[in-house]
Amino acid sequence: MTEQKVDLIIIGGGPAGLAAAVAAWDAGCRDMLIIERDDRLGGILQQCIHNGFGLHIFHEELTGPEYAHRYINQVYERGIPFQCGSMVVDVTADRLVTVVSARHGLQQFRAGAVILGMGCRERPRGALAIPGTNCAGIMTTGTAQRLVNLEGLVPGRRIVILGSGDIGLIMARRMTCVGAEVLACVEIMPFSSGLTRNVVQCLNDYNIPLLLQHTVVEIHGRERLTGVTLAAVDPETRQPIGETQQYIECDTLLLSVGLIPENELSRSAGVAVSPVTQGPQVDQHLRTSVPGVFACGNVLHVHDLVDEVSEEAARAGQAAVAWLNRTARSVVSDKLEKSPVLVRDGQGVRGIVPQQMTRPVLQDKIHLSFRPDAVYKQATIRVEADGTEVFRQKRLIMTPGEMAVLDLPVNRFSVDTVTELRVHVGVKES
Ligand SMILES: Cc1cc2nc3c(=O)[nH]c(=O)nc-3n(C[C@H](O)[C@H](O)[C@H](O)COP(=O)(O)OP(=O)(O)OC[C@H]3O[C@@H](n4cnc5c(N)ncnc54)[C@H](O)[C@@H]3O)c2cc1C
Structure with a gap:
């Protein structure tokens, strides 16, 4: 060849x-x-x-x-x-x-x-280790979206959605619009991992319950899914609380548990x-x-x-x-370069991109993006250069479901000598 x-x-x-x-x-x-x-x-x-x-x-x-x-x-x-x-x-x-x-x-x-x-x-069922049978009727929300939107097929009638990322929220609305009943959107965290606008437009507007701090603890059904057991989780350990278990009859479980x-x-x-x-x-x-x-x-x-x-x-x-x-x-x-400016996650910050700046830095601003690790109201983003605060910005609300972007002015620090930038988010509310 x-x-x-x-x-x-x-x-x-x-x-x-x-x-x-x-x-x-x-x-x-x-x-x-x-x-x-x-x-x-x-x-x-x-x-x-x-x-x-x-x-x-x-x-x-x-x-x-x-x-x-x-x-x-x-x-x-x-x-x-x-x-x-x-x-x-x-x-x-x-x-x-x-x-x-x-x-x-x-x-x-x-x-x-x-x-x-x-x-x-999308993260598949195998990555979740939910006890129960390996029956039909369990699929990722992306697969359901492809079936409904591209192939004209409706994969189920009574639906539970595990995870409240954007795809899960959008599919809750979509399944409702094609005649299915979405019984609940179940989220283990105390907040949705999707955009706020999607929670409002896809769940609230259609009266679909969002069960925060809940998860699916068992899958039931032989050939086809017949139901799932849900339970509330302990806010600290995220382990299911036995006495809160409830059975929901459904024929389809859509997984929206991460990309x-x-x-x-x-x-x-x-x-x-x-x-x-x-x-x-x-x-x-x-x-x-x-x-x-x-x-x-x-x-x-x-x-x-x-x-x-x-x-x-x-x-x-x-x-x-x-x-x-x-x-x-x-x-x-x-x-x-061997000695770039390292860009690090500080307190409350996850997954900053880019992770380094190569010198010479010719841009006026450096575009940074990251997610906060929790919901912060009246939040403050702080940037430290080698331990000294060089930038501060207020945000009304920051959530893990919405990527934060920041154009950091480079003239706030000595770009030729600094070795590390660290970005923090403060004022944790929940
Ligand atoms: C359900 C859903 C709803 C969304 N809703 C919104 C919304 O309302 N508003 C919004 O702004 N954004 C939304 N997004 C986000 C947006 O769609 C994505 O951010 C965007 O599509 C990402 O683009 P990408 O090119 O990185 O990835 P993709 O769109 O995934 O494209 C990657 C491409 O690479 C190809 N590929 C992968 N591996 C190989 C290989 N080995 N060889 C050849 N080709 C390969 C794939 O086939 C694919 O075509 C949504 C996303 C999803 C999934």
């Missing part, structure tokens, strides 16, 4: 891959290829037929497919090459990308730069992965620890809003082109 040389390979034709490709093209790259395993471009947005996408970038409320098509059209207009129905099965540290497809068989591309945009997948960035390829390339975000560790240019490999979108960290995915991916596309055009005097060096 001959290796094909290409300047830029983009893995994944979802919102991240599409926006990265458009930005890279606009920055001057003409030799690139988007590789997508699905039969069409658009990623998870193809099945998200509800509206609420694009408010930030297009100032319009679009459905998922409409939002995706705005970017797919930009790809067509520019003539950016893409290959669907093609699965990337391996990426090496020297950027040899191996692809399998029915149409082309096995292909290998030697890429100047690679952008990882593989998105994330896992798809980083098998990143790992095979030797990319360092954060144990907190479960995505690659990156610098402010979205560069991973492997030279010439960049990451953006849900493969990097799970986003709530696709607009943020597109913006982040555009930065990755531009940075990849800067890296391809690097010269001996370029600010985008071959490897990550």
Whole structure:
């Protein structure tokens, strides 16, 4: 098999891959290829037929497919090459990308730069270890969404949803709209892990109960699910409280218990992965620890809003082109610097991205994103540079279900000498 040389390979034709490709093209790259395993471009947005996408970038409320098509059209207009129905099965540290497809068989591309945009997948039942039978009627909310929205099938009539992330909330409303009865949305934490607007529009507006600090402790049914046992959990230990158990008759249990960035390829390339975000560790240019490999979108960290995915991916596309055009005097060096500014999670903060800043830092502001570890009302975000507070900002409310973003002005600290930035969130309410 001959290796094909290409300047830029983009893995994944979802919102991240599409926006990265458009930005890279606009920055001057003409030799690139988007590789997508699905039969069409658009990623998870193809099945998200509800509206609420694009408010930030297009100032319009679009459905998922409409939002995706705005970017797919930009790809067509520019003539950016893409290959669907093609699965990337391996990426090496020297950027040899191996692809399998029915149409082309096995292909290998030697890429100047690679952008990882593989998105994330849902945590399955096996990851939960709920006692009970292995009967039909238990599936992830994403699978149910695909069945209902793309295949026209209704997977059940009496539904319990475990987990209150955005997909679970949206599917509670969707299942109600297709005639099913959603009996409860059950959440082990004391707060929903979804956006507040989704709790209001998808549960409250449809009188669907949200049972906080509850979980499913047993699954019943032989061939098909017949019911689940729920119980309240101890707020400290999160262990079920026996005497609170209640049986609910239902035929379907939808699982919305978290998303896992798809980083098998990143790992095979030797990319360092954060144990907190479960995505690659990156610098402010979205560069991973492997030279010439960049990451953006849900493969990097799970986003709530696709607009943020597109913006982040555009930065990755531009940075990849800067890296391809690097010269001996370029600010985008071959490897990550040995002594960067480390960016750390402080009190109340989980999963800050980027995890480091490479010098020289030429931007006026550094875009940071993270999640608070609990609900904070009248919250304060504080940034310390080597232990000294350099930035403070108030927020009315912060919740783990909503990613916090912060554009940190770089003139607040001495970027040439500082070794560590630490971001904290304070005033915990619940
Ligand atoms: C149910 C649901 C509801 C949502 N609702 C909203 C909303 O209301 N508003 C909003 O702004 N956002 C919403 N989002 C979030 C938004 O859809 C995501 O943030 C966005 O789709 C992430 O884009 P991505 O490109 O990183 O990942 P994806 O959209 O998952 O795209 C990744 C692509 O990579 C491909 N891929 C993966 N591995 C390989 C491989 N090895 N080889 C080739 N291709 C590969 C996949 O097939 C996929 O097409 C929602 C998400 C979901 C799941």
